[in-house]
Amino acid sequence: MLSLFSPAKLNLFLRVIGKRDDGYHELVSLFQAISLGDTLHFSLAQKDSFQITGPVSLPMGNSNLVIKALNLFRSKIKKDFSVSITLDKKVPIQAGLGGGSSNAATTLWALNELLDFPVSTHDLMEWSKELGSDVTFFLSGGTAFCTGRGEVIYPLPPLAEVPFCTVVKPNFGLPTPDVFKAFNINDRKIHNSYYYNDLESAAFLLRPALAQIKEDLLNAGFTSVVMSGSGTSFFCFGEGVIPSSLQSFPVHFVHRNPATWYPSPSIQMRS
Numbered sequence: 001m002l003s004l005f006s007p008a009k010l011n012l013f014l015r016v017i018g019k020r021d022d023g024y025h026e027l028v029s030l031f032q033a034i035s036l037g038d039t040l041h042f043s044l045a046q047k048d049s050f051q052i053t054g055p056v057s058l059p060m061g062n063s064n065l066v067i068k069a070l071n072l073f074r075s076k077i078k079k080d081f082s083v084s085i086t087l088d089k090k091v092p093i094q095a096g097l098g099g100g101s102s103n104a105a106t107t108l109w110a111l112n113e114l115l116d117f118p119v120s121t122h123d124l125m126e127w128s129k130e131l132g133s134d135v136t137f138f139l140s141g142g143t144a145f146c147t148g149r150g151e152v153i154y155p156l157p158p159l160a161e162v163p164f165c166t167v168v169k170p171n172f173g174l175p176t177p178d179v180f181k182a183f184n185i186n187d188r189k190i191h192n193s194y195y196y197n198d199l200e201s202a203a204f205l206l207r208p209a210l211a212q213i214k215e216d217l218l219n220a221g222f223t224s225v226v227m228s229g230s231g232t233s234f235f236c237f238g239e240g241v242i243p244s245s246l247q248s249f250p251v252h253f254v255h256r257n258p259a260t261w262y263p264s265p266s267i268q269m270r271s
């Protein structure tokens, strides 16, 4: 049995450059993997099986990115094998935290490890682009400057840790395509902070409560409150009192060494 941590991500900054002819948006963004994550369990088996446990529910079928990653890996490697997969889901969905993308990247890594690494990480990164714009990032070391749809990766060395970082999520989410559809390039602001997200204006248009939540968190004492990805979660730096209506997760940044997957955060905390 192979059990792997599947970290979420933050977009420490996210600039939208414009809409492309293929319908996607050209981005520049600094991605960072964090200690909030899911756990996936894999073992070679007589026949395929897939279970989801944990507090967050999501679809089990072929639309699930774990299944998409399994099907992609099998079609690329042209080798027949069966696998039993359990996803212990903790990362909120429709949160801009890349939870599904991370599960897909973790699945690609795990299948390669279970079969004794028949392909390189570079191959996995190339294949991952077919699964979604954010999947490739998770196969980097955990910090990367990303362009294109988000899938063109410039790996960076680990950033200095921010002493207090909390991810805050309201009890509603937003589908990524809706946020990009609502995005208006003319609403972009000139940002005077290192941390910002051009998609905030679109998400706030769709769910005005988000603007109030950001203001409340800033008034609660946090020094910086910025939406991650297409929302609806925010990452907050500093300290403050979080309203009880919001889910909150204290997090730290996580990384992996080239030869191994992300260690589970309890191990990383001790090292």
Ligand code: C5P
Pocket: 023, 024, 025, 026, 027, 131, 132, 133, 134, 148, 149, 150, 176, 177, 180
């Ligand atoms: O690539 P992914 O499947 O994660 O993207 C989901 C949707 O988000 C796309 O179909 C597109 O509508 C939108 N998107 C975008 N520009 C990006 C990434 C995603 O417009 N750079």
